[in-house]
Amino acid sequence: VKFAERLEDAARRNESHLCVGLDPDPRDVPDESLLEWAHNIVDATKDLVCCYKPNSAFYEVRGPVGWMALKEIIASIPNGLPVILDAKRADVPNTAIAYARAAFETLGAGAVTISPYMGTDSVAPFLAYPDNAVFVCCRTSNAGASEFQDLTVTDGRQTRMLFEQVACVALEWARTGPAGVGLVAGATNPEHIRQIRAICGDQWLLVPGVGPQGGDLERAVLAAQDRSGGRFFINASRSVAAPPSQAHYAELAEGSARSLRAKIEAVLPVPA
Amino acid sequence: VKFAERLEDAARRNESHLCVGLDPDPRDVPDESLLEWAHNIVDATKDLVCCYKPNSAFYEVRGPVGWMALKEIIASIPNGLPVILDAKRADVPNTAIAYARAAFETLGAGAVTISPYMGTDSVAPFLAYPDNAVFVCCRTSNAGASEFQDLTVTDGRQTRMLFEQVACVALEWARTGPAGVGLVAGATNPEHIRQIRAICGDQWLLVPGVGPQGGDLERAVLAAQDRSGGRFFINASRSVAAPPSQAHYAELAEGSARSLRAKIEAVLPVPA
Numbered sequence: 001v002k003f004a005e006r007l008e009d010a011a012r013r014n015e016s017h018l019c020v021g022l023d024p025d026p027r028d029v030p031d032e033s034l035l036e037w038a039h040n041i042v043d044a045t046k047d048l049v050c051c052y053k054p055n056s057a058f059y060e061v062r063g064p065v066g067w068m069a070l071k072e073i074i075a076s077i078p079n080g081l082p083v084i085l086d087a088k089r090a091d092v093p094n095t096a097i098a099y100a101r102a103a104f105e106t107l108g109a110g111a112v113t114i115s116p117y118m119g120t121d122s123v124a125p126f127l128a129y130p131d132n133a134v135f136v137c138c139r140t141s142n143a144g145a146s147e148f149q150d151l152t153v154t155d156g157r158q159t160r161m162l163f164e165q166v167a168c169v170a171l172e173w174a175r176t177g178p179a180g181v182g183l184v185a186g187a188t189n190p191e192h193i194r195q196i197r198a199i200c201g202d203q204w205l206l207v208p209g210v211g212p213q214g215g216d217l218e219r220a221v222l223a224a225q226d227r228s229g230g231r232f233f234i235n236a237s238r239s240v241a242a243p244p245s246q247a248h249y250a251e252l253a254e255g256s257a258r259s260l261r262a263k264i265e266a267v268l269p270v271p272a
Numbered sequence: 273v274k275f276a277e278r279l280e281d282a283a284r285r286n287e288s289h290l291c292v293g294l295d296p297d298p299r300d301v302p303d304e305s306l307l308e309w310a311h312n313i314v315d316a317t318k319d320l321v322c323c324y325k326p327n328s329a330f331y332e333v334r335g336p337v338g339w340m341a342l343k344e345i346i347a348s349i350p351n352g353l354p355v356i357l358d359a360k361r362a363d364v365p366n367t368a369i370a371y372a373r374a375a376f377e378t379l380g381a382g383a384v385t386i387s388p389y390m391g392t393d394s395v396a397p398f399l400a401y402p403d404n405a406v407f408v409c410c411r412t413s414n415a416g417a418s419e420f421q422d423l424t425v426t427d428g429r430q431t432r433m434l435f436e437q438v439a440c441v442a443l444e445w446a447r448t449g450p451a452g453v454g455l456v457a458g459a460t461n462p463e464h465i466r467q468i469r470a471i472c473g474d475q476w477l478l479v480p481g482v483g484p485q486g487g488d489l490e491r492a493v494l495a496a497q498d499r500s501g502g503r504f505f506i507n508a509s510r511s512v513a514a515p516p517s518q519a520h521y522a523e524l525a526e527g528s529a530r531s532l533r534a535k536i537e538a539v540l541p542v543p544a
Contacts, residue, residue: 025370057363057370063343063378064336071335088387091329091360092414092485094510098297098329106335115360117389117409119416137389142364144391151437153423162434165423213364238366 003110003133003180004204006082011050011230017221017268018261019084019206020045020253021237022054022073028243031065037249038073041241044254046078048261050233053206056087067107074108084206085109088137090122097125104132113137113184113206116166120173127173133180133204136170138196139163141186141209150192163192167199174203182206185224187215187234193223205232210260211239217260221267229268236260275382275405275452276476278354283322283502289493289540290533291356291478292317292525293509294326294345300515303337309521310345313513316526318350320533322505325478327358339379346380356478357381360409362394369397376404385409385456385478388438392445399445405452405476408442410468411435413458413481422464435464439471446475454478457496459487459506465495477504482532483511489532493539501540508532 011017022038029037042052054073059066074083085107089099103112103126111133114123126134139149149163160168167183174181182204185193193207205224209215217234224232240256242249283289294310301309314324326345331338346355357379361371375384375398383405386395398406411421421435432440439455446453454476457465465479477496481487489506496504512528514521 023367025366055363055367055370057361057367057374060339060374061370061378064339067332067336067339088361088363088390089329090387091327091358092412092480094297094484095295095327095329098327098333102329102332106333115362115387115389117387117420118360118412118414119419119421121414121416122412140364140390140394142390142393144393147391147441148389148434148437149391151425151427151434153425153434155423162420162423162425165420169419208364212366 002131003082006080006110007051007204010081011233014047014050015265016048016050016261017230017233017264018049018257019051019053019233019235020049020240020257021086021235022052022241023058023237025058026061028245031062033244034069035072037244039076040250041253042077044250045240045257046081048254048257049081051082051084052077053084053086053235056085071107082110084111084113084135086113088113088115090115090118092118093121093125096122100125100129104129111135111180111182116169120169123173127176127179130178133182135182135184135206136166136173138166138170138183139185139189139192141188141213141215145186164195164199167196171200171203180204184208187217187220188213190216190219190223193220197224197226202226202231206235207232208235210234211236217263218267221264225268234260234264274403275354278352278382279323279476282353283505286319286322287537288320288322288533289502289505289536290321290529291323291325291505291507292321292512292529293358293507294324294513295330295509297330298333300517303334305516306341307344309516311348312522313525314349316522317512317529318353320526320529321353323354323356324349325356325358325507343379354382356383356385356407358385360385360387362387362390365393365397368394372397372401376401383407383452383454388441392441395445399448399451402450405454407454407456407478408438408445410438410442410455411457411461411464413460413485413487417458436467436471439468443472443475452476456480459489459492460485462488462491462495465492469496469498474498474503478507479504480507482506483508489535490539493536497540506532506536
């Protein structure tokens with residue numbers, strides 16, 4: 001089954017455009033409690049989300065035990081909910097083949113985030129997987145994103161911002177396939193989300209940066225939705241998945257996810 | 273000790289500007305022979321190189337066993353030879369902290385390659401390590417590199433190519449420190465190496481792309497050297513580190529490394 005169909009199905013079933021990031025900082029979530037923590041967070045939110053997004057960094061930093069846990073966590077996600085590995089990979093073609101295998105086969109992720117800087121041939125090996133998808137880091141949510149991504153570029157014919165040029169190329173990748181192609185569009189700059197949506201038509205948008213990074217939820221949702229009010233999801237990591245040191249963290253996660261989901265749906269048009 | 277000093281020391285001691293990439297494709301190097309293969313390649317070349325560069329992808333694809341091996345291989349590099357982890361990382365600041373810890377603390381690499389697209393704050397956590405270094409992917413060696421990296425950009429004041437803009441910002445990172453900052457400049461485009469050298473002064477250049485990728489060794493060396501004829505290294509992976517299925521692969525590696533080292537030194541000015 002195509003990744004986009006799994007995502008659409010989960011979004012419809014759970015009436016949700018919320019993705020929960022599973023980003024266990026080792027300072028908050030020790031190795032011993034990692035699997036239990038992830039299990040409890042997922043169990044508390046599995047009817048409220050359309051997908052999960054673990055960020056590779058918080059597992060790599062633990063060494064082999066982290067990689068083992070990451071694989072187990074991905075495999076344990078219930079109800080066919082899609083998993084996006086946030087890893088921002090890409091490399092020369094021969095190496096990208098190994099990265100694609102690592103994400104889709106070794107770890108079993110449904111999709112992976114990729115970094116566009118090295119160009120089409122550094123992403124092509126990921127695109128060869130028909131039932132998987134990539135999310136291209138187009139306009140990221142961090143404060144430093146503007147430094148390169150907002151530069152005015154010209155390819156001799158057109159003049160636009162670099163992130164728009166990336167969105168145009170990502171659309172080509174979507175047309176080539178066979179893998180699915182979504183785009184990362186940070187909530188911290190809704191106007192840029194709107195520009196990306198205008199370029200990429202109906203592709204899925206992954207929208208990080210609400211919560212601690214300060215993106216405005218309502219403005220981000222209004223900018224990110226496609227013509228049918230869908231094909232985007234808002235990611236929340238730290239603001240939903242509280243550390244195990246916090247009392248009743250699973251109940252808190254459920255409450256935060258429920259409230260975020262409702263806030264997102266409230267902005268969307270009522271389906272016909 | 274600063275990473276750049278370790279690199280300089282190794283280059284002087286072994287009279288070498290050669291880096292050997294340790295990129296064991298699982299199709300050629302099975303898990304069972306991984307440590308022995310790496311040990312034999314390193315043992316055969318340790319007097320002929322200035323550093324080693326394992327690419328993370330070829331270990332990640334193996335799962336936890338690969339990460340365990342990567343850590344062991346890095347720890348086993350003899351004679352204080354520096355190790356650059358080729359991982360092309362960077363992320364939002366909170367996540368980049370975990371990536372920097374993973375590379376420098378968990379895995380024990382001396383330096384790591386980073387992807388510039390997300391900007392200064394996505395790299396800052398790596399720069400906080402005084403005895404480590406980053407190599408910024410500035411102009412990569414793959415065929416698709418030109419797609420974004422060679423676009424003409426303007427920040428409102430200056431007009432240049434994107435990779436030149438990245439080189440300028442990397443120079444700022446070098447001035448800020450305390451970590452060392454080098455730049456990746458692919459051998460497949462010597463003119464671009466020259467432009468990067470002109471911008472970055474005496475920073476170290478990592479030059480991949482000779483061998484299977486087709487870069488011209490002599491032209492790359494002439495473009496990459498700094499005023500003293502140094503502060504660069506040519507990386508060779510597949511053309512030196514043959515797979516264990518090849519008879520006498522360690523002797524072949526020694527021969528290839530010796531010949532490449534000589535070819536590089538032959539182009540350089542004789543030290544005064």
